[in-house]
Amino acid sequence: MKTIKIIKIGGNIIDNEDALATFIKDFSTIAGPKVLVHGGGKLATKLATQMNIPVKMTEGRRITDTETLDIITMVYAGKINKNIVAQLQANQCNAIGLSGADGNTIVSEKRPVKTIDYGFVGDVKKVNTVVLNILLSNNVTPVFCAITHNENGQLLNTNADTIASELAIGLSSIFNTELYYCFEKNGVLESVEDDDSVIENINTESYKALKDNHIIFEGMLPKLDNCFHAINQNVQKVCIGKSDMLFNTNNKHTTITK
Template identity: 65%
Template sequence: MKLSIIKIGGNVIENSNELAKFLKLFANLDGYKILVHGGGKLATQLATKLGIESKMVGGRRITDAETLEVITMVYAGLTSKNIVAQLQANNCNAIGLSGADGDAIQAHKRPIKEIDYGFAGDVDGVNSLMISKLLDADLIPVFCAMTHDGNGQLLNTNADTIASELAIGLSDIYETTLYYCFEKKGVLMDVVDDDSVVKHIDVSKYQQLLNNGIIADGMLPKLENCFHALNQNVSKVCIGHPSMLHSENELFTTITL
């Protein structure tokens, strides 16, 4: 059985027209599927309105107690329910979840090393049996970027990581393909040329792109997640614009070992 796990980035979530187009594509996707979403920029906007400073280090959010409250409101509340309601309008019977719901994704608070990330969670495991029961009941799980530690503490967890860990955890049951959707068409050779897509990346090509500085900044952790998933039995990973979910679009990046 095949399973598609699709992570959608913040820039699409913030654009109501782009989000509506994506959710229609997602709803029409055949087979078992799971959606994972972020919402960091919306959380930052709400935090600013509430007079809470958003602290970032190396692109990662410092999640203090106040910020965790905002993230919970935005990720598990507003963004999640908006997405679920729109999927229902597309005849897609979705159910919004955090990692705490059904004990779906367990994590631990990230240990303090050079930086204290606060209530940031690193994933320990996925409750693949519970999630597969939802899929068998024709429910479409929609996961926000939150996990829990089993002791009552919610944790902010990177959405790319959640998507890859779900793909890994469910690869024992399904043939899983992981899709990272964002505003670009894929991994680009030239950041100013949207059509300069690298269509296939394997381990040797990845090393070559790294050495040449083509893969850098925010794409680095994304690619690290991709290869981590592939090394844990995920079938393949695709990166590109949401239109790659349409069978006629062939311009996106496929990553394999």
């Protein structure tokens, strides 16, 4: 089986024009099949402010109502996705921008209402690899925004980290799959303030201890849960760190193992 790299980038790259241009140039040089997944950064919030659409919160959680879903679709699938694709093309990477609706690649269901109704937020149910495999076999690089659909015509806002892990799991039936979460830090840190305090390896056992000792908390928990979900479902390699880890093997980062 060929090896594929699924690479997720977040706001620290998306929101910085120079960082994005550098990343895209480097990403284009990666040999072999690859998939890019991008988050939304701060642009959606900026657009909502410009349009005078308030951020909707319920019990401290952000809600995706119809207007917010429209904004997300415009910013993620429109502005960010198409500009990334155009820049990849300029770097001779034959990219194609996708939401989960395109090619029916990622099917999700609206998150069930328990105490909170999150609105148009989707939990991934299924990744269809048919169209993805056709594209990848023809050296076309899929670029995913964080939007999926429910097969009944409804688009759904979906966590970009989850999209990356589910794509990696789905593609593991036809590729050796490597999943890279790029963010603003060098990896999972012992001490949040010290970017050199990278924990280079986390396994199921040490993860439990790191949680119990409150060294890993808050926003890192869902990211790491996505990592362990992937590594426990046939993904061969899962790494977290700065995007430099992809291009410089000496760059410290965190590797997740079973």
